[in-house]
Amino acid sequence: MWRIESARLIAGLARMVGDVGAAEDLAQDALVAALERWPESGVPENPGAWLMATAKHRAMDLLRRRTRLDRKHQELGRELDARQEDGAAALDAALDDPVGDDLLRLIFTTCHPVLSTEARLALTLRLLGGLTTAEIARAFLVPEPTIAQRIVRAKRTLAEARVGFEAPRAAELGERLSSVLEVIYLIFNEGYSATAGEDWVRPALCEDALRLGRVLASLAPAEAEVHGLVALMEIQASRLRARVGPSGEPVLLLDQDRGRWDQLLIRRGLVALARAEQLGGGNGRYPLQAAIAACHARARTAAETDWARIASLYAALALATPSPVVELNRAVAEGMAHGPAAGLELADRLISDPSLTKYHLLPAVRADFLMKLGRRAEARAELERAASLARNARERTLLLERAAACGASPAR
Numbered sequence: 001m002w003r004i005e006s007a008r009l010i011a012g013l014a015r016m017v018g019d020v021g022a023a024e025d026l027a028q029d030a031l032v033a034a035l036e037r038w039p040e041s042g043v044p045e046n047p048g049a050w051l052m053a054t055a056k057h058r059a060m061d062l063l064r065r066r067t068r069l070d071r072k073h074q075e076l077g078r079e080l081d082a083r084q085e086d087g088a089a090a091l092d093a094a095l096d097d098p099v100g101d102d103l104l105r106l107i108f109t110t111c112h113p114v115l116s117t118e119a120r121l122a123l124t125l126r127l128l129g130g131l132t133t134a135e136i137a138r139a140f141l142v143p144e145p146t147i148a149q150r151i152v153r154a155k156r157t158l159a160e161a162r163v164g165f166e167a168p169r170a171a172e173l174g175e176r177l178s179s180v181l182e183v184i185y186l187i188f189n190e191g192y193s194a195t196a197g198e199d200w201v202r203p204a205l206c207e208d209a210l211r212l213g214r215v216l217a218s219l220a221p222a223e224a225e226v227h228g229l230v231a232l233m234e235i236q237a238s239r240l241r242a243r244v245g246p247s248g249e250p251v252l253l254l255d256q257d258r259g260r261w262d263q264l265l266i267r268r269g270l271v272a273l274a275r276a277e278q279l280g281g282g283n284g285r286y287p288l289q290a291a292i293a294a295c296h297a298r299a300r301t302a303a304e305t306d307w308a309r310i311a312s313l314y315a316a317l318a319l320a321t322p323s324p325v326v327e328l329n330r331a332v333a334e335g336m337a338h339g340p341a342a343g344l345e346l347a348d349r350l351i352s353d354p355s356l357t358k359y360h361l362l363p364a365v366r367a368d369f370l371m372k373l374g375r376r377a378e379a380r381a382e383l384e385r386a387a388s389l390a391r392n393a394r395e396r397t398l399l400l401e402r403a404a405a406c407g408a409s410p411a412r
Contacts (some may be wrong), residue, residue, distance in 0.1 A: 003402055004128045005047065010106065011023075011026055013027055015107070015165055016063075016100070018165050021156070030051045030054040034054070038297040068198075104219075109163060111180045120179045121186065122147050142183075184229065192237075197392060198248075199392075215296065224281020224287060234272060238261045242257050249279075250394050250395060253296065258302075269290065284320065305336070310336075311338075334368055358392040359389070387400045
């Protein structure tokens with residue numbers, strides 16, 4: 001329930017108190033109150049409204065305790081008193097706001113230029129995505145204490161700079177858009193392939209990212225990258241039902257039942273991709289990734305996938321946004337298009353990259369190539385290493401099962 005409600009709760013409180021750090025503290029206080037009371041009283045019919053009402057009372061107490069309030073805080077206090085008198089109806093109406101101006105204000109506030117890019121991403125994932133510090137660290141491939149320090153410093157910087165809780169003006173939109181897009185992208189990825197825990201996918205995170213992306217597309221209709229990201233998320237989200245088996249086990253792309261792919265989401269994604277290309281952004285980071293996803297979506301069967309086209313798109317993506325993870329994906333595409341030896345050669349170049357030292361997908365990819373080349377013992381060792389690095393329980397189980405299936409190395 002906290003995963004579902006925390007972002008809206010923090011966003012609403014930030015509007016009330018004008019401080020995202022204080023808003024998170026108030027939301028956490030409400031969570032503690034729920035953990036204390038719900039075991040005895042039961043979960044309320046509308047848990048989100050209960051959490052908001054509890055946090056709202058604490059916010060009003062906070063504002064009243066402040067002895068030196070500027071005019072804005074005095075107005076907020078009077079507004080809160082008035083809203084309190086309106087009763088539960090007004091509260092429910094605020095909570096029912098589908099995406100919420102508050103959420104958009106929060107994401108642009110946490111992506112304010114006063115923060116470093118790394119701090120913007122970490123703070124927004126924490127406050128809007130509901131991700132733990134460990135999950136954010138995994139997304140960035142950096143140590144957990146580093147992310148914890150970034151979040152603390154980011155909240156302090158926003159408070160000291162007195163950053164207003166508001167959406168940027170048109171002139172500022174482009175400056176802050178790239179960070180916002182990256183945050184939404186990472187939130188979606190965490191939902192599409194959870195880094196830790198017992199679940200392989202977390203659809204609620206994907207839905208949150210999609211909603212934010214669609215709203216941004218309406219706010220910035222001439223931005224190709226926005227439409228490219230929306231296209232990517234729509235197409236990727238179309239596979240969510242097919243990504244897990246009956247017991248929640250992972251189902252890899254080539255093994256998925258494509259009849260379970262959501263054709264409505266695919267059509268929406270292709271329309272958004274066409275829009276991005278019409279705007280001249282076909283070689284941007286997100287439109288290129290969307291074009292890769294579209295190759296899979298257009299293939300009726302796994303065997304019909306145009307891997308040569310995908311490999312060329314990854315090559316273009318590597319030029320646009322150089323990254324070891326992009327190179328690893330390019331290795332997979334090259335291996336599918338031109339044989340496992342070609343893919344393994346590219347993957348082997350990444351072994352010494354320090355950012356991939358603990359990235360479980362590198363040994364997993366190498367294992368797949370090694371298995372296809374008949375080097376079963378090496379493949380098993382790589383899969384076992386991948387499993388030792390994987391933090392998602394479902395993914396770890398899958399890797400261990402694949403390792404066991406390799407068996408012993410055949411006699412020569």
